[in-house]
Structures are given as structure tokens and as C-alpha cells.
Amino acid sequence: MVAALEFVAVSKIYRGFGARQLQALNDFSLRVEPGEIFGFLGPNGAGKSTAIHLAMGFMRPTSGYGRMLGTPFGNARTRRRVGFLAENVALYHRRAERLVRFYGALSGMGGPSLSKRSREVLELVGLESQSNRNVGKFSRGMLQRTGCAQALVNDPELLILDEPTSALDPLARVAVRELLLHSRAQGKTIFLSSHLLSEVELICDRVAVINRGQVVRLGRTADLLHCADRIKISARHISAQSFEESSEENGVVTFSVPAGSERATLERVWNLGGEIVSVNPLRRSLEDIFVEATSAPVSMDQGMVQ
Amino acid sequence: MKPVLLIAINFVREQRWPIFVLLLWVLLLAVLGLAANIPRDREDLLFVFKQVSIYVVAFSIFFGGSAIYSERKSRRILAVLSKGVSRQQYLSGLVLGVTIACGIYCFALGLTGSWTLGEAGFPMLQVWFLMACLVAACMLAGTVALMFSTFLNPFFAAGATALVLGLPALAGQTVAPRWADAIPVYSLVAIVLRSSYRFPGRAVWFPILLALVEMLIFWALSAQIFWRVDIAVAVE
Structure with a gap:
């Protein structure tokens, strides 16, 4: 079966001025199966966002390769089947519904179906009453919900979410959680990067913990939590x-x-x-596993190599 | 084609205030046209017309040079390129956006110019030819600036663009006039600057065609560079 997302021995080195380099990913391999909710965990600077950006084609690996829905990373046609929500979502300042329609149109949608779908996804994220308000006047939580709406507008097969609930109130978090479970029930794959371990524990089928650019724990959530x-x-x-x-x-x-x-x-x-x-x-709790997996002392210039 | 158009329209929308400020200069020309005694002040009107014309080329460098930088810095580029949009389409959208923004200005200037200068005796068709020269110059200047903005911040992108556009002009002045046509932004601007009531110039299409061809070359170069750029990392 074709993996929803696959990293094969991917390394990524950011080059700075002079000889300064930052190794964000180091021989990183991971396979996300279709139809699962996959939790992607790691401390700050572990390489989570780098891995996501590589998958989306925003940057190229220094070595190794990866595939998304069977095609190499960065394929624009494949991205039409993918929904993405970035950490600290940044969107254009315009009315919410128009904005979602804009992103839907960029995914190749159009006509009355796009208008209908835009209203549907705004309703799904609880913004139907705000659809005519300018996104520039939204709170951070509302902005994040709008971000979720734009990620869902094209009814994606694969959803890649980087901290989707970090700015949401508990009720909205529950709504997003249900949305993700509903998406899985429809056969969609969800790749979820989050620091909210309790949330990951509740909904993810499998979890990977990365530290210093490498996978340090990987397995089914139930197996990891169970201490036989x-x-x-x-x-x-x-x-x-x-x-x-x-x-x-x-x-x-x-x-x-x-x-x-x-x-x-x-x-x-x-x-x-x-x-x-x-x-x-x-x-055990996921927090125990996370702490155990990432407890090696990490200095502030972690990953820096000369 | 649809994503290109959407990105272009979005670009124009995002730049609506600079475009509005630019259009105020056209309004100034229109006010002068209304207030002036056209037969008496016609040389002054032509001078203002030429001056206002040049601004749009500078603005095209500003538009092109800051386009990618501001999108990357604000991280709004991530949501756009996470959709079914290739980087080439994204660049094409920005080039088209710069062209539309400058085209709006040139159209407004062309209308005002053909009214004020036309009344003063300047051939109306020539006014529109001059506008075509300006649009071509803006397209080329904007594309060169956009190419530099794929890897430089707006300040350095504008400087590098000025250098690339200015060197052939300098060579045209000092070595041989034909050097100015190497990158014909200066040649096109010079057509506007040299026009007068006695010698309004004639419609020479070669520099316009050359500018369009070179615009395509610079676009291809930009696409090659942009394809290698890590867009999630802000340029500083």
C-alpha cells in the first residue's frame, strides 16, 4: 500500500553565515500509513516543523528523499489532495468566507461547489456567524480556526496540521478533535504535530517522538502507553x-x-x-514517554555543528 | 492559469494602498490640466506628465523587490504554496500582479495624458504608445526585481535591480548607444523622456518586444533560483 507520507533517510542542514550550520534532521525516516491519525511529537527545535516543511515542498532535503501520497515531496498536483495548517498561521486580511474560497480556488476548486464547501468548513470550525468578518480583526483562536477551514476546504486525503489547537479554548479543542476523528472515519490520514500530549494520547493511532532530528520513539499509542x-x-x-x-x-x-x-x-x-x-x-502517560525519550541533556545550541 | 490569475489579483489587492498613492500623482496631473491654461502651460504639463510617468518604473521595482520578501516574512506564502500551486505559477502570478498594478497606473495616466496633452497638441496615439513603453519597462524592471527578491531583502533587491538596469544605460552613454538596448528599461524610459510637442517620437516596437522577451528570460531565471530556495526560512 502506498504510504500517505514517507521520509527515507532525510537529512536537513541549515547553512548560516561562515561555517555555522544547524542540523535540523539527521537520517530521519518515517512512514505514515493511510487512514491513521499520526501524532508527531518532539521538544522545541527537534525538527518537527522542518520535517513538515520538507513534506510540503517548502524546502528541499540536504540528503535523502520523501514521498507524499506516492509522489516525491513538492509536487503541486499532489498538494491539491492535501490540507495544511502551519504553526502560527498567517492569512490574508479579508472576509473569512472569501478567504476560504480563495484558498479553495488555489486548490483547483470552483463554482457553486466551492461556495457551498466554504460555508460548510466555516460551520465545521464554528465560524459560520463570523464568515463575513475580516480575518484581520479575528482573535488568535479564530484565526487558527480559519486556518483549519482553509486546510479542509479541498476535502483533503491527507491533513498535515502543525499545532492546530495551540490557541484554541477547550471547547474549540474538543470540536477540532471530533473533526479529526470524523475525518479518520472517512478514511483520511491526519499527520498531527502537537505539544498537547493529552490530546495526542486521546486521538492518535500511532505516535513518533523525535529529538535532535531523529525518531527516538515510534509505535502504536496503546502499545507505548501500556506497561506490561x-x-x-x-x-x-x-x-x-x-x-x-x-x-x-x-x-x-x-x-x-x-x-x-x-x-x-x-x-x-x-x-x-x-x-x-x-x-x-x-x-503510562504520553508525557512520561515523551520525557523519557527526550530527557538527554539538550544545550541551547543543540544541533549546531561547525 | 487560474492560480496565476488568483495570485495576481491577490497581489494587486494587497498593494492597493501603494497603487492608490501612485494614482494620486495622476490626479495631480488631472488637476493641473483643469487649472492650467493649456495652450500657455503646455510645456509644464508635458514636464509633469514625463515626471509622473517615471514614478511607475520605480514603483515596479519596489513592487517586485518586496513581493516575495514580505510574503515570506509574514509566512502567508506557506498557505498559498501548500495548495496546488507550483512555484513557477506563484512567480508568474506575481509578475502578472506587478504588470496589472503598473497597467492600472499607466491606463489612468494614459487617459489623463491623452486629455491634457491631447488638448495641448500632442498626438493622442503617441500617448498610448508611450504608455505601452512604460508598461513594458515596468514588466521587465519588476521581473528583474522579483528575481533578486527570491534571495535578497527588498533593499538589496532594489539595489541589485538598479545596478542591472543601470549598467547597460551607463554603457549606452559611455561606450556605444546600442548597449542601452541590452536591457532596454532605460531605452524605453528614454523614449518617454525625449518626446516633445515638436518631436513626439514614432512608435518603435523593437524595445518593447525586446523587453518582453527579456522579461521571459528573467522569469525563467527567477523560477530556477526560486525552485532551490527554502521558503519557510525568512530572508534577513
Whole structure:
């Protein structure tokens, strides 16, 4: 099956004045399958935006290559099937509906279907009542929603979103999340770069964490979060001091034990007069994985090579 | 063709205030035409007409030289080039936009000129030929500036454009007159500047055609350079 997005051994070096260079991506390889929501995570300066800009054809790799929907990066015809929302979205100052129509027309759309679709996407992002207002007078959140609308106007097969919800209020975030899930249900692929880990955890099928221009974690979200070698036990009526690394909240003591030792631990709880509340495989948060994957000390001039 | 047209119209829309300011000069000529005693002040009117004509060439350099820079700096170029628009189409749209912006000005100037100068005895057809010269000069100057704006900031792009357009003119003055036609912006402007009531000039189309051909060459060169440029990184 043709990958929605594929990077093969891509390196990108930004050259500055003199001998100063910045290696943004280093032998970066990644494959995004059609029909999935793919979370793209990494600390600031890790190379996320560079990878996205390479995919969109805004810049060329120093080495390696990549494909988007089966064609090499930078193919204008392929971009007609792609929706893109940049981080810190910047749009022309004109009425929202006209602006969305403008971007739709650039994607090869036209006629009454474009007008209809423009109204539809503005409604989807909750801006139908603002469609006649100039985008220049919008708040940052509204601007971001307009950006989402322009990315969706051509009904893309592949959506590439760079921090799509960073300026949105919680309600709007929920709306965008539902929009993405709805798009996936329609068979579309979503490549989502975000710092909102809880959001990524909720909706992404697979996640990649990059650091210093390389993929340091990659896998199915459920697999990454699942920690098979430890069991989390919650119990009542026991002292928190009875078990190592335990925490207590509202009288419920929670701790984890290695898998296989849960039976002995449960008996110990009962012997102490405790009552078991729950026994579950330990599930880590995406934040734990992110911190673990990117915890190598990073200096301010990270990536600088002479 | 549709994306090119959309980008061109968008460019003109974004430059509406500079175009408006430019058109105020045409309005000045019209006011002078209304206020002046045309038979008596006709030389003054012609002088103002020539002066106002030259501004548009300078503005075309300004339009072309700042077009890509401002789009990259504001990052609005990303949303445009994320659509089904190739970089060549984007450049073509900007060239067409510069041409339309300058064409609007030249059309307004042509109308005002043919009324004021026509009444003073200047052949009306020649006024429109002079406008054609100006549009061709603007197209070439704007394209050269646009080429430099693919990798330089507007200040350096304008300087480099002035150099490229000025050197043949200088060579035409010092070495041999035909050197001025190497990049015929100066030649075209000179046709406007040399026109007078006694010798309004004649319609010589060669410099216009040459300018159009060279515009295509510079456009192709711009496309080659722009294709290699990382547009997500702002030029500083």
C-alpha cells in the first residue's frame, strides 16, 4: 500500500553565515500509513516543523528523499489532495468566507461547489456567524480556526496540521478533535504535530517522538502507553508506608508491583486488613514517554555543528 | 492559469494602498490640466506628465523587490504554496500582479495624458504608445526585481535591480548607444523622456518586444533560483 507520507533517510542542514550550520534532521525516516491519525511529537527545535516543511515542498532535503501520497515531496498536483495548517498561521486580511474560497480556488476548486464547501468548513470550525468578518480583526483562536477551514476546504486525503489547537479554548479543542476523528472515519490520514500530549494520547493511532532530528520513539499509542511488566494496585484501609513508592489520595493507597507478584501482594494487602479497590496493568502517560525519550541533556545550541 | 490569475489579483489587492498613492500623482496631473491654461502651460504639463510617468518604473521595482520578501516574512506564502500551486505559477502570478498594478497606473495616466496633452497638441496615439513603453519597462524592471527578491531583502533587491538596469544605460552613454538596448528599461524610459510637442517620437516596437522577451528570460531565471530556495526560512 502506498504510504500517505514517507521520509527515507532525510537529512536537513541549515547553512548560516561562515561555517555555522544547524542540523535540523539527521537520517530521519518515517512512514505514515493511510487512514491513521499520526501524532508527531518532539521538544522545541527537534525538527518537527522542518520535517513538515520538507513534506510540503517548502524546502528541499540536504540528503535523502520523501514521498507524499506516492509522489516525491513538492509536487503541486499532489498538494491539491492535501490540507495544511502551519504553526502560527498567517492569512490574508479579508472576509473569512472569501478567504476560504480563495484558498479553495488555489486548490483547483470552483463554482457553486466551492461556495457551498466554504460555508460548510466555516460551520465545521464554528465560524459560520463570523464568515463575513475580516480575518484581520479575528482573535488568535479564530484565526487558527480559519486556518483549519482553509486546510479542509479541498476535502483533503491527507491533513498535515502543525499545532492546530495551540490557541484554541477547550471547547474549540474538543470540536477540532471530533473533526479529526470524523475525518479518520472517512478514511483520511491526519499527520498531527502537537505539544498537547493529552490530546495526542486521546486521538492518535500511532505516535513518533523525535529529538535532535531523529525518531527516538515510534509505535502504536496503546502499545507505548501500556506497561506490561508492572501492575497498578489500589487498596483501602492500609497504610501508605506499607508499600514502596505508594501514594495516597482520599484514603486510597496506590502503588505498582512487578507483573507476576500481584497475587502475593494482594494476599499481603488482605493480611494487613486492607480492601482491594482495583488491579490494572500499569498505564503510562504520553508525557512520561515523551520525557523519557527526550530527557538527554539538550544545550541551547543543540544541533549546531561547525 | 487560474492560480496565476488568483495570485495576481491577490497581489494587486494587497498593494492597493501603494497603487492608490501612485494614482494620486495622476490626479495631480488631472488637476493641473483643469487649472492650467493649456495652450500657455503646455510645456509644464508635458514636464509633469514625463515626471509622473517615471514614478511607475520605480514603483515596479519596489513592487517586485518586496513581493516575495514580505510574503515570506509574514509566512502567508506557506498557505498559498501548500495548495496546488507550483512555484513557477506563484512567480508568474506575481509578475502578472506587478504588470496589472503598473497597467492600472499607466491606463489612468494614459487617459489623463491623452486629455491634457491631447488638448495641448500632442498626438493622442503617441500617448498610448508611450504608455505601452512604460508598461513594458515596468514588466521587465519588476521581473528583474522579483528575481533578486527570491534571495535578497527588498533593499538589496532594489539595489541589485538598479545596478542591472543601470549598467547597460551607463554603457549606452559611455561606450556605444546600442548597449542601452541590452536591457532596454532605460531605452524605453528614454523614449518617454525625449518626446516633445515638436518631436513626439514614432512608435518603435523593437524595445518593447525586446523587453518582453527579456522579461521571459528573467522569469525563467527567477523560477530556477526560486525552485532551490527554502521558503519557510525568512530572508534577513
